[in-house]
Amino acid sequence: MQPEHNTGFALPEPDPESAAHSHRVANYLRERIAEEGGSISFAEFMQHALYAPGLGYYVSGTRKFGAGGDFVTAPEISPLFGKVLARQTTAALQQLEARQIFELGAGSGALAATMLGKLAQIDALPDRYYILEVSADLRERQQERLEQEIPDHAPRVEWLAELPEVFSGVIIVNEVADALPVERFARTGGVLKQYRVSDDSGKFCWHQADAPEQLLYAIQSVEEALGRQFPDNYRSEICLALTPWIRELVESLREGLIFLFDYGVTRREYYAPDRNDGWLRCYFRHHAHNDPLILPGIQDLTTSVDFSALASAAADAGADVAGFVSQAHFLLNGGLQEELADFTSLPLEEQLELSRQAKLLTLPAEMGENIKCIGLSRGNFMPPPAFHEFDRAHAL
Numbered sequence: 001m002q003p004e005h006n007t008g009f010a011l012p013e014p015d016p017e018s019a020a021h022s023h024r025v026a027n028y029l030r031e032r033i034a035e036e037g038g039s040i041s042f043a044e045f046m047q048h049a050l051y052a053p054g055l056g057y058y059v060s061g062t063r064k065f066g067a068g069g070d071f072v073t074a075p076e077i078s079p080l081f082g083k084v085l086a087r088q089t090t091a092a093l094q095q096l097e098a099r100q101i102f103e104l105g106a107g108s109g110a111l112a113a114t115m116l117g118k119l120a121q122i123d124a125l126p127d128r129y130y131i132l133e134v135s136a137d138l139r140e141r142q143q144e145r146l147e148q149e150i151p152d153h154a155p156r157v158e159w160l161a162e163l164p165e166v167f168s169g170v171i172i173v174n175e176v177a178d179a180l181p182v183e184r185f186a187r188t189g190g191v192l193k194q195y196r197v198s199d200d201s202g203k204f205c206w207h208q209a210d211a212p213e214q215l216l217y218a219i220q221s222v223e224e225a226l227g228r229q230f231p232d233n234y235r236s237e238i239c240l241a242l243t244p245w246i247r248e249l250v251e252s253l254r255e256g257l258i259f260l261f262d263y264g265v266t267r268r269e270y271y272a273p274d275r276n277d278g279w280l281r282c283y284f285r286h287h288a289h290n291d292p293l294i295l296p297g298i299q300d301l302t303t304s305v306d307f308s309a310l311a312s313a314a315a316d317a318g319a320d321v322a323g324f325v326s327q328a329h330f331l332l333n334g335g336l337q338e339e340l341a342d343f344t345s346l347p348l349e350e351q352l353e354l355s356r357q358a359k360l361l362t363l364p365a366e367m368g369e370n371i372k373c374i375g376l377s378r379g380n381f382m383p384p385p386a387f388h389e390f391d392r393a394h395a396l
């Protein structure tokens with residue numbers, strides 16, 4: 001996700017309805033803090049702020065995506081993303097008997113709508129397009145959108161309540177891993193500390209406690225893999241939820257390919273010595289900032305993904321890495337030029353709009369380099385063309 005037009009540092013005031021909602025979420029967080037004896041880990045804070053039943057950012061009815069929301073994602077920016085992904089999905093499905101697609105965390109439904117439209121156009125519709133969405137509110141919006149935009153193909157879409165036990169086909173996951181809750185840690189006075197959140201007279205504030213065993217072990221494993229210890233005052237994040245999450249996903253795939261897109265880097269980049277304040281970002285009305293303790297429930301909280309950790313957890317669960325490329329390379333290898341073949345015959349306004357979209361998707365300073373796609377396969381599988389050039393799997 002990224003802000004569409006970040007206009008400076010001052011955050012806009014939330015409207016009265018959003019402010020009232022945030023107040024309710026803050027009260028909920030205060031109750032959890034009191035129940036836990038005065039503080040909760042940042043991972044718990046993030047989990048509640050994003051997913052508390054009926055209240056969290058992703059499960060309540062606030063507008064999140066697009067110009068009137070807080071951020072935009074690739075499928076929201078341009079149908080070019082979904083059209084190229086449809087081509088690559090087809091290349092993968094051609095190697096399988098099962099003609100099924102499964103999208104995890106489908107947001108506004110934009111990607112499903114574009115992909116099914118494109119797949120119909122190239123005569124490659126899947127038998128079924130499954131969606132698993134944790135947010136009941138988003139599920140409803142996805143249903144409405146698909147019925148409106150692709151009424152002929154909407155009956156192929158089925159919403160699942162949980163991961164299928166056995167699935168063969170293609171799984172698509174765009175910007176979901178960066179919405180998993182993370183622990184924030186630091187080395188302070190030579191000791192690894194966990195960041196916790198407490199309530200100080202109605203204001204959420206940070207404090208540090210000795211890292212509990214599971215977190216300590218996870219950070220030390222990262223240090224071991226890096227071959228060095230984090231120096232004093234180094235602060236970063238680690239996602240303990242990532243390993244069980246990707247394991248479950250890989251284990252549900254009997255044969256096929258997962259295309260997983262997200263903001264992220266390799267472990268060495270994630271924990272680079274100069275990246276000493278981590279990757280946590282907050283988005284409110286297209287303003288990016290660094291304070292996750294304000295505006296609970298009405299701002300998005302997100303971090304980048306440690307793709308080395310993700311790849312190693314996926315390999316432990318039985319997947320092969322089919323490729324690891326930047327979003328720009330995925331799109332360029334995967335058929336972006338072909339999608340733009342009629343470009344010059346379009347009216348000038350459409351040309352300008354399409355080139356704006358293509359730039360946002362591919363320029364290194366925009367999404368082109370910051371977002372990566374990892375392909376994870378199970379079974380005897382030829383990586384599709386999107387991974388044929390500029391594959392950086394060796395760097396993971």
Ligand SMILES: C[S@@+](CC[C@H](N)C(=O)[O-])C[C@H]1O[C@@H](n2cnc3c(N)ncnc32)[C@H](O)[C@@H]1O
Nearest residue numbers: 058073105106107132133134135174175176179
């Ligand atoms: C940043 S949005 C991205 C949405 C969409 N994929 C897109 O690209 O526009 C994150 C999405 O993941 C969903 N989500 C978060 N955790 C999830 C989980 N464990 N399983 C399924 N969906 C999840 C959220 O409800 C939301 O739809």
